[in-house]
Amino acid sequence: MGEKELAELLHLVSRRLRHGYVRRLVPLGLNPGQARALRALADAEGPLRMVRLADELRIVPRSLTPVVDAIEEAGLVRREVDPANRRSTLLVITPEGRVLSERARDARRQAGEELFAVLPEDQREQLRGLLSLVDAQFR
Template sequence: MRLARRTHVLQVERLTPLGLTPAQARALSVLGRCDQPPRMAELAERLGVVPRAVTPIVDALEEAGLVRRRIDPHNRRSTLLELTDEGTAMRTRMYQARVGAAEDLFASLTAEQRQTLLALLEQADAATASHRH
């Protein structure tokens, strides 16, 4: 748990200069992984929050020029969300910030220790995934 907390703190420290809250960064990450622009309700579902919680996040991302809303051509009552070019560039900067945080976190480990840790994490992830299915 301490490691998870420390990872979170390091990521927040790296994301803050980018002008993003953790919730905004998470929403950008999710939007960037969508095959098709999602509706607001779909984004809320993927984030695991109620739909009304997404509105202020999307408002802030739109105001920053990272996300645009557009009317769903198949259902004019629905709004689709898509990353702007600046939003895509911000996802790249976020990724670099997260890599930097991980490098800081594991800087004291040798290459061999990092390989061992990676193997253990992959094994734990595989075991967890098999229990979910």
């Protein structure tokens, strides 16, 4: 059968990581897109405009609307009118949103720890370094 290509292996490992992450997000009532939006809002220095959050997430603004609707309905963010531009909406993360963002971050970390537990720490560090090098060329 032969060895798998590097790209195929990376894709398979990435899918396993995502499945482990999703499994841990379900009890939190979040999907990965909602968790990413919360993380971006939690990491921001203040409220973000919808357009800015869409840019941060590398998605088009209309794709963000259902995500924001769901997390707003759950009480994790609130929309406010931007005082600097009355036509713009600011997204403000709530204290509950901050707590859930941290729990989602922990879920991602746990999924990674479970997936990479087969590797000793020095190999995990080596893999982190190699993947960082590859990622850096696209920034």
